[in-house]
Amino acid sequence: MTGRLARKSAAWLVNVAIAITALRTNLMRSILTTLGVMIGVFAVTLAVAVGSGAQVSVMQSINALGSNMALIFPEPDNEGGRTSFDRGRLTMRDARAIQKQVSGITDIAPQLRTSIQLVVAGRNATTTGIGATPGYAKVTNAAAESGRFISDADVRSAARVVVLGPSVATKLFGDYDPIGGTVRINRAPFTVIGVMESKGSSFGNDNDDLAIMPISTIRQRFSGDSLAGPDDLQILFVGFEDGVSLPRAKREITRLLRERYRVRGKAINPFTIRTTEEFMKESAQVTGIFQIVLVAIASISLLVGGIGIMNIMLVSVSERTREIGLRMALGAKRSDIRNQFLVEAAVLCVIGGAIGLALAIAAGTALTVYADFPVPIGIGVGIGAIVFSAVIGLLFGGYPAVRASRLSPIEALRSE
Amino acid sequence: MALVETRDLVKNYIMGEETVRAVDGVSLAIERGEYVAIMGASGSGKSTFMNMIGCLDVPTSGEVRIDGIATQDRDGDALAELRNQKIGFIFQQFNLLARTTALDNVAVPLIYAGLGSEERRARAKAKLEEMGLGDRLDHSPAKLSGGQQQRVAIARALVTDPVILLADEPTGALDSRTSEDIMAIFERLNNQGITIIVVTHEAEIADHAKRRIEFRDGKVVEDVLVANRRMVRA
Numbered sequence: 001m002t003g004r005l006a007r008k009s010a011a012w013l014v015n016v017a018i019a020i021t022a023l024r025t026n027l028m029r030s031i032l033t034t035l036g037v038m039i040g041v042f043a044v045t046l047a048v049a050v051g052s053g054a055q056v057s058v059m060q061s062i063n064a065l066g067s068n069m070a071l072i073f074p075e076p077d078n079e080g081g082r083t084s085f086d087r088g089r090l091t092m093r094d095a096r097a098i099q100k101q102v103s104g105i106t107d108i109a110p111q112l113r114t115s116i117q118l119v120v121a122g123r124n125a126t127t128t129g130i131g132a133t134p135g136y137a138k139v140t141n142a143a144a145e146s147g148r149f150i151s152d153a154d155v156r157s158a159a160r161v162v163v164l165g166p167s168v169a170t171k172l173f174g175d176y177d178p179i180g181g182t183v184r185i186n187r188a189p190f191t192v193i194g195v196m197e198s199k200g201s202s203f204g205n206d207n208d209d210l211a212i213m214p215i216s217t218i219r220q221r222f223s224g225d226s227l228a229g230p231d232d233l234q235i236l237f238v239g240f241e242d243g244v245s246l247p248r249a250k251r252e253i254t255r256l257l258r259e260r261y262r263v264r265g266k267a268i269n270p271f272t273i274r275t276t277e278e279f280m281k282e283s284a285q286v287t288g289i290f291q292i293v294l295v296a297i298a299s300i301s302l303l304v305g306g307i308g309i310m311n312i313m314l315v316s317v318s319e320r321t322r323e324i325g326l327r328m329a330l331g332a333k334r335s336d337i338r339n340q341f342l343v344e345a346a347v348l349c350v351i352g353g354a355i356g357l358a359l360a361i362a363a364g365t366a367l368t369v370y371a372d373f374p375v376p377i378g379i380g381v382g383i384g385a386i387v388f389s390a391v392i393g394l395l396f397g398g399y400p401a402v403r404a405s406r407l408s409p410i411e412a413l414r415s416e
Numbered sequence: 417m418a419l420v421e422t423r424d425l426v427k428n429y430i431m432g433e434e435t436v437r438a439v440d441g442v443s444l445a446i447e448r449g450e451y452v453a454i455m456g457a458s459g460s461g462k463s464t465f466m467n468m469i470g471c472l473d474v475p476t477s478g479e480v481r482i483d484g485i486a487t488q489d490r491d492g493d494a495l496a497e498l499r500n501q502k503i504g505f506i507f508q509q510f511n512l513l514a515r516t517t518a519l520d521n522v523a524v525p526l527i528y529a530g531l532g533s534e535e536r537r538a539r540a541k542a543k544l545e546e547m548g549l550g551d552r553l554d555h556s557p558a559k560l561s562g563g564q565q566q567r568v569a570i571a572r573a574l575v576t577d578p579v580i581l582l583a584d585e586p587t588g589a590l591d592s593r594t595s596e597d598i599m600a601i602f603e604r605l606n607n608q609g610i611t612i613i614v615v616t617h618e619a620e621i622a623d624h625a626k627r628r629i630e631f632r633d634g635k636v637v638e639d640v641l642v643a644n645r646r647m648v649r650a
Contacts, residue, residue: 013533014527014533021515322511323513326511327524327528328472328496328499329472329505330500330505330524330525330528330572331496331501331525331528331529331576332496332528333493333496334492334493334496336496336527408473410467410473413472413507
C-alpha cells in the first residue's frame with residue numbers, strides 16, 4: 001500500500017484532471033463563469049496598480065523637489081481653520097537668519113518666481129522663471145547637465161544669464177547646443193550658461209519645464225509689482241542634512257520667525273512652513289484613500305464573479321448528483337467529493353484570474369506608455385491576484401462542494 | 417463467521433404522515449463463496465435490503481456485519497473505505513462516467529484506494545482484459561454496446577479485489593443473449609471464490625444462483641437452495 005501522502009497527492013492530481021474534464025464538458029458555461037472572475041481580477045489588479053502608481057507619482061514629484069527640506073511661504077498660516085487677511089512676509093534677511101541660527105542646514109534656496117516668455121530666432125516658449133541663488137542646486141538635488149549653474153558672482157552682478165530646463169532647451173534650440181547662445185526673455189537678451197539635468201515628469205507634469213536666473217536679475221526686471229519690499233521672497237527652500245528631524249527643524253524656524261516678526265501668543269504667523277515629510281505623509285494618506293476606494297469598487301465586480309462561480313457550482317453539483325452517488329459507492333469519502341468540487345471551482349477561478357491578470361498587465365503597460373502614468377504590476381501583485389482568485393474559488397465553491405459531500409450515497413445514486 | 421450477516425434489520429421511510437417499513441426485521445447470514453439471488457416484486461424491500469448490506473443506506477435499527485465488521489459503529493468515511501475494499505457494485509444502468517474512457521472508468525475506485533496513476537492504469541487494464549475488452553480501453557461508454565458497458569462496470573467492481581459482488585438488476589437493461597454472457601461471467605467469478613449477491617425480479621437470472629431468497633412486504637418469505645441450477649457452461 002502507498003503512504004498517506006502519496007494517496008493525498010494522487011487524489012489531488014486526479015481531482016484536477018476530473019475538474020478539467022468537467023469544465024471542458026460544459027465549455028461555454030465554463031467560459032462565461034470564468035468571465036466574471038476574469039473581469040473582477042482585472043479590475044482589482046488594475047485598481048491596486050493604479051493606486052500604487054499614483055503613490056509612485058506623488059513620491060517622484062516630491063523627490064523632484066528635493067528630499068529633505070522645509071518650504072517657507074510668505075503667506076499667513078491658516079492651519080486650524082483660522083484665516084488672516086494680512087499680507088505674509090518673508091525676506092532675504094529672514095533667510096540668512098535661518099541659515100545662521102538653525103542647525104543641520106545644508107543650504108538655502110530663496111526664490112522669486114514668475115511666468116516668462118523666451119524667444120530664440122522665431123521659436124518661443126513660455127515657462128516658469130525661477131530667480132535663484134547657487135544654493136538652489138544643492139537644496140533641490142539638481143545640477144547642470146551641461147554648462148554651469150548660477151554663481152554667487154552672477155547674483156551679485158544681477159547678470160543676464162539663464163540656465164534652461166531640458167524641455168525648454170529642446171523647444172528653443174532643438175538639437176543645437178544652447179550653451180553660450182542668446183535668448184530674449186521678455187525682450188531682454190540673456191546668455192544661456194547651462195542646461196539642467198532632467199527630473200522627468202510626475203502626474204503628467206513636466207519637471208523640466210523651467211528656466212533659472214539669478215534672483216537679483218529677476219527682482220530687477222520682472223517682479224517689482226507683487227512684492228512688498230525690495231528684499232522680499234516668494235518661496236524659501238531650506239535643505240537639511242540627512243537624519244535631521246524635520247518637525248524639530250520646523251519648530252526652530254517657526255520660533256525664529258515668530259521672534260523676528262514679533263508674533264505673540266495665539267496670533268497667526270505671517271508665514272507658512274511645510275516640510276517634504278509632511279507632503280509625503282499627506283499624499284500617502286490621500287493616495288491610500290484613493291487606492292482603498294478604487295479597490296473597494298473593483299472588489300464588487302470580483303464579488304459578483306464569485307457569486308457567479310457559486311451559482312454554477314451549485315448547478316454542476318445538482319446535475320452530477322448521480323455521479324457523486326456513484327463515486328461514493330465506489331469508495332469516495334466526503335472529503336474526496338468536497339475536494340473534487342473545490343478544485344473545480346479553484347481551477348475556474350485561477351484560469352479566470354490568470355487571464356484577468358494578463359489583461360491588467362496589458363492595460364497597465366498601455367497606460368504607462370500612452371498616458372505617461374506609471375501603473376506598476378509587480379510580481380507580488382501578480383502572485384497575489386492568482387492566489388486571491390484561488391481563494392475566491394475556494395470561498396464561493398466551498399458551499400456547493402460541502403453540500404455535494406453531505407449527500408447520502410443512496411439518495412444521490414437514485415436521483416435522475 | 418458469515419461474510420454478510422444481518423440481525424433484526426429494519427428500515428423505515430417516512431412518507432408524509434405515514435411510516436413505511438421497507439425492511440421489517442430481516443436476519444440473514446450469507447457465507448463466503450455463496451451465490452445468492454434476492455427476488456421479490458417491486459416494493460418488496462429487496463433493493464433497500466441490498467443497499468443496506470452494501471453500506472449505501474443506513475438501517476433504522478438492527479445490525480449489518482460485513483466480514484465481521486459491524487457497520488452501525490462506523491461513520492460515513494469508514495463505510496466508504498469498507499465499500500472500496502470489500503464490495504463491488506454493479507448497477508442496472510451500468511453507471512459509467514460519460515465522456516470517460518473504459519480504462520479511466522475502471523480506475524475510479526483505485527483513486528479512492530489511493531493508488532498512483534501507473535498502478536491504477538495497470539490494474540484497470542488487466543481487469544478489462546480479463547473481461548475481454550483489451551481492445552476497448554480507450555472507448556467511451558457511448559461507443560460501447562450495452563453488454564460491453566456492463567462488462568466495463570464489472571471490471572470496475574472487481575478492480576479493488578472485493579470479497580462481495582453486489583449486483584442490482586444487472587441484466588435489466590440487456591437483451592437475453594447478452595444477459596447470458598453476463599451470467600457466464602458471474603458464474604466464473606463465483607467459481608473463483610467471489611461471493612455474489614444479485615437482486616433481480618427475473619426467475620431465469622435467479623436460477624443461475626445457488627441460493628434464492630424471496631422478499632415480500634419487507635420480510636424474507638422464502639430462503640432455499642436452487643434445485644435445478646442453470647449453468648451457462650456445463
